[in-house]
Amino acid sequence: MILLPQVRGVVRHRQVLDTLVRRDLRVRYARSAIGYLWTIIDPLAMALIYFVVFSYIFKRGSVGYQPYVLFITIGVLAWQWFSSSVNETSRSLLAEARLVRSTNLPRPLWVVRVVIAKGIEFVLSLPVLAAFALVFILRGETTIHYRIVLVPVAIIMQALLLVGLGLLLAPITVIFSDMPRIVRILLRMGFYATPIIYGAHAAPPVLQKVLLLNPMAGILEMYRGGFFPQELNIPSIVSAGIITVITLISGTIVFKRLEPAVLKEI
Amino acid sequence: MQPVIEAKGLGIEFYRSRRRQLSLREIVFKGRNTAPRDTFWALKDVSFTVNKGEAVGLVGGNGGGKSTLLKMIAGTLIPDEGSVKVRGGVAPLIELTGGFLSELSGRDNVYLAAGLHGLNNEQIDERYDEIVDFAGPQVRSAMDQSFRHYSSGMKVRLAFGLITTLDQPVVLVDEVLAVGDRSFRERCYERMENMLAGGKTLFLVSHSEGDLKRFADRGLYLKSGRLVGDGPITEVLDQYRAETEGP
Structure with missing residues (x-):
């Protein structure tokens, strides 16, 4: 089992990981006094734009569940974690080339650290989401379903998926310089x-099958389960779990294979 | 007693051009990667063992593979052939300020870099004064300033103080003594002698015969990636001199 020694290496250096994550957050928030607000304003502004465009211009609020604002906000926040993390993990070895070169730490650490730092930003944005939900609950437009316990499961699954993708992309980016551009297009x-501004149920049946291959579809299903009483898309969640495991294993293998070449390049 | 460093048949192959020039445009339009494929072995068949407390000087011209060997011992390069085993931690004085960030203050950097090398906060608290004392009063008064405003000498002094305080059994030194003024160099020498007296294993790369003779008792001579000499430092230096000044 290739995962085990890698995991052990990272766990043994959890204190270093802690230091690095703290540094990331400190550097981010030291630069501007309202650093925290910026990480929230950006996705919220996007959510607002989609809400206005789809509810008032296209008048197609029915593509998601009601309340649509809450539906979009969950999707956009989780996607923000996904896309910023993929973007940064793919460049993580290059961006920290000096540190990677001068320390003999397990190299997957540089990927895991980005995922955790971005994940903490995501978790810190959850209170805003809770406030949104509270407003809608008080207005009687939604209720809290016991399935809200799936949120931590979704967070863990998304973190593992992001680590897997990062392990896959980070070494490729070092060797293949066009990778960041490709990643940017793929993310767009x-x-x-991904069912962010729409629900998987609103897609035509053929596309619904295609969406099963998107692990973020299942993960969003779990985030939303607690707020929207509609039936859970179980196949999508199972598929997300399987794809996450496959990504993690193949990422670990690719990373291990390319590591010697990467160290020569950076 | 088991050797501290054990290298067996070490070899590493590099591309002459950077492979990163692999580009999508070329692959799509020409169907292949046209970057030159020729490679060279920066090190080949290098085997040796080093015992605890030995001080080894690496001798050889530019491009001989000295720094590459040091990096493999430090674990920041992975060999393509053979293996190198190091018992115990390594304090690499290689890219000294590699772990330092210009946005953070000197103090934050000490905690960060020492953390990266495996110290926890209590250990750093204990050694903090020692590190800063070594770096000198100029650095001490600037510990709360951003690292960006340090002079290059101050940066190196702080980093040297930090790495040598790590207390690892193996110390790797790559040409760092070239920077810094005379008084700082003297303090570096003193500290290296203390480390040697304390039973540390030292690996030194230098082009200065004086430095090599002063610290090393054994020499390894690397010539275009091959280990061509291994013996007492004076003999190895004579061999090196004889070969470079030859007809």
Whole structure:
């Protein structure tokens, strides 16, 4: 089992991981006094734009569940974690080349650290989401379903998926310089290929099958389960779990294979 | 007693050009990667063992593979052939300020870099004064300033103080003594002698015969990636001199 020694290496250096994550957050928030607000304003502004465009211009609020604002906000926040994390993990070895070169730490650490730092930003944005939900609950437009316990499961699954993708992309980016551009385009397409501004149920049946291959579809299903009483898309969640495991294993293998070449390049 | 460093048949192959030039445009339009494929072995068949407390000087011209060997011992390069085993931690004085960030203050950097090398906060608290003392009063008064405003000498002094305080059994030194003023160099020498007296294993790369003779008692001579000499430092230096000044 290739995962085990890698996991052990990272766990043994959890204190270093802690230091690095703290540094990331400190650097981010030291630069501007309202650093925290910026990480929230950006996705909320996007959510607002989609809400206005789809509810008032296209008048197609029915593509998601009601209340649509809450539906979009969950999707956009989780996607923000996904896309910022993929973007940064793919460049993580290059961006920290000096540190990677001068320390003999398990190299997957540089990927895991980005995922955790971005994940903490995501978790810190959850209170805003809770406030949104509270407003809608008080207005009687939604209720809290016991399935809200799936949220932590979704967070863990998304973190593992992101680590897997990062392990896959980070070494490729070092060797293949065009990778960041490709990643950017794929992420933009991924935004629409993921049920963020629409629900999987609103897609035509053929596309619903395609969406099963998108692990973020299942993960969003779990985030939303607690707020929207509609039936859970179980196949989508199972498929997300399987794809996450496959990504993690193949990421670990690719990373291990390319590691010697990467160290020569950076 | 088991050797501290054990290298067996070490070899590493590099591309002459950077492979990163692999580009999508070329692959799509020409169907292949046209970047030159020729490679060279920066090190080949290098085997040796080093015992605890030995001080080894690496001798050889530019491009001989000295720094590459040091990096493999430090674990920041992975060999393509053979293996190198190091018992115990390594304090690499290689890219000294590699772990330092210009946005953070000197103090934050000490905690960060020492953390990266495996110290926890209590251990750093204990050693903090020692590190800063070594770096000198100029650095001490600037510990709360951003690292960006340090002079290059101050940066190196702080980093040297930090790495040598890590207390690892193996110390790797790559040409760092070239920077810094005379008084700082003297303090570096003193500290290296203390480390040697304390039973540390030292690996030194230098082009200065004086430095090599002063610290090393054994020499390894690397010539275009091959280990061509291994013996007492004076003999190895004579061999090196004889070969470079030859007819």
